[in-house]
Amino acid sequence: MGRRRGFFAEMQYQAAKAQKERARQAAAAERERVRLEREMHRAQAAAAMARERMARADVQAAAQAERELKRLHIEAQQSKVESLNADLQEELAAIDGILESTLAVDDYVDLENLRRVAEHPPFQSAYQTALAAPAPISAPPEPYFQPPAPPAGISAVFAKKKHAAATAAAQAQFGQVHAAWRAAVAQIPQRQLAAAQQHQAAEGERLRRLAHDRRRYDAECAERQRIVDAENARLDDLINRLADNEPEAVDEYIGIVFGNSIYPDVIAANSDFDFSYSSELRELSITVVFPSPETIPKTKLFRYVRASDEIAETALTQKDVTTRYVNLLNNMTLRTLHEVWESDRAGKIDSISLVGGVNHVDPAVGQDVFVRLIALAVSREDFLQIDLARITPSETLKHLRAVVSKTPHRLTPIDDKKGVRR
Structure with a gap:
């Protein structure tokens, strides 16, 4: 499944993605610059001390130099761990904050600005x-x-x-x-x-x-x-x-809106959207492909093990992994609804029917399947009464009478045979 972005949607997506990547690279470059500068000063100090001790040809000084080099190596490893943890925390915060981050921007697209x-x-x-x-x-x-x-x-x-x-x-x-x-x-x-x-x-x-x-x-x-x-x-x-x-024009406009919606890389690389507008029903049908559970980071932090001189990972608990994945699906669902209606100032869309799931290989038959994990139908009037800055996503989905998988991290499909318009 997957919708090919329209011309303007692709243009907006690439521009927004490039801007986000420039910001990410600038932050990473600054961290790397600080780290390298710190390492440079340490290396210069160590080299100066080593030259001085070698000139004295003092056995004690040589031993001290060796200890100093070892200390500097440990500090370098610890500095690397700090950098890895900073990147990890940035990535996890971006995943956890995908709903909050979209509330800070106006998702409306003035098409004249594309001229x-x-x-x-x-x-x-x-x-x-x-x-x-x-x-x-x-x-x-x-x-x-x-x-x-x-x-x-x-x-x-x-x-x-x-x-x-x-x-x-x-x-x-x-x-x-x-x-x-x-x-x-x-x-x-x-x-x-x-x-x-x-x-x-x-x-x-x-x-x-x-x-x-x-x-x-x-x-x-x-x-x-x-x-x-x-x-x-x-x-x-x-x-x-x-x-x-x-309908095709409404679809293209929504494609532009979604093109502006830049998710963290780990989500963007493993998710997709398909949608279709019915002018007769004034309804937008959306299918969201969520990232599969295994694509979400499971590392809690990195640590340096001096005994083996290795950088090891401490894994998140299964409960934390499960909670993060459930929250991700809930937040992606609400973010999608919010972005559509905030961008639809002309009021063309009265309702949204949304299905979200994961592309998966069924281990029983070896066939590609789409596992449905969430489904809901909601009107504009009902959704716009919700203050997304103050809600608990899981409770909001209950309020919207969404059908949600009981164990989405295990890819347990929902039972929506009775439909979601109850």
């Missing part, structure tokens, strides 16, 4: 920045002629020819340098044009690639928007069908 808005990341491309324009090409400074210094003194009369020759050579060399300068200056416009054309081509390629990235981004945004629009259209359809009191 989505497409979220798009900002556009990014490696080609968003324009290429820098080429810098202007400046002409090199024009060379100027620097004639050789004229001869001076007594030798000036005899050096005129030599000076004239040097000047002529300098002028010839200057002519070549100046001609090269003029040629370089003449090439500047052409070089500038080539640089501008190269920049224009590179910029054009950048813009082409930028446009390609933009088209891809726009397509991705359009696809995200299409998915969101489709989901919102499904939501609109659900809201409209729910307003028309269509």
Whole structure:
């Protein structure tokens, strides 16, 4: 047995489950961090002491170090036991408090809150920045002629020819340098044009690639928007069908409510719900699959046994195990009724018919069977008169004239052949 969750129910279930898991992991991580920090300080102190004693090479110090390491090991084991017991008590408290925990929240689901808005990341491309324009090409400074210094003194009369020759050579060399300068200056416009054309081509390629990235981004945004629009259209359809009191829409809404109802892991992994709404009777029929008795923790606490250096478990008494299981079934039943009616603000459900049991392999025939452990039918009017924060669950089920197994922990089925509407 089992109902496949609807789209929105699954979405709500996964979100609620993820939130609960994040809280659990955060608490566990904090406990582990404190434990590791404590162990780190102990290890550092022990290492420092060991190094000091080894340096003295003192037999007495070595024995003391061994005793200290043993003490630290015992403390580490005891710390582990504390952590295990903390986790165990947290798990047992969560099992025992499944009814109380739901009373602290409003189980109504405003379907408009499920409406989505497409979220798009900002556009990014490696080609968003324009290429820098080429810098202007400046002409090199024009060379100027620097004639050789004229001869001076007594030798000036005899050096005129030599000076004239040097000047002529300098002028010839200057002519070549100046001609090269003029040629370089003449090439500047052409070089500038080539640089501008190269920049224009590179910029054009950048813009082409930028446009390609933009088209891809726009397509991705359009696809995200299409998915969101489709989901919102499904939501609109659900809201409209729910307003028309269509049974399938009521079922889907109840599935969302149950999707928000997160049980402790050991229960969630071993339980299930099936339900069906009759618009003619205005009644919701629910089948609850309870966890089997063997799935519920039977450990009372963990303890460290120094003699064997082992962590042992102390089991709960059979009476405690039985009481916890009976209370679990009672609390799950009342929680289910409460969540349905608290969420049904539109008043579509006038009554609930509920059957709860356990999937079990019949040892006599080896066949899968559903063992019915509880059954009741109750009207909205009768149930809403009950203050669940002040009741004893077993007495409340008696008040509601529920048919309950006398020994559910032994999977003794109920006898409801006469029905539960008495």
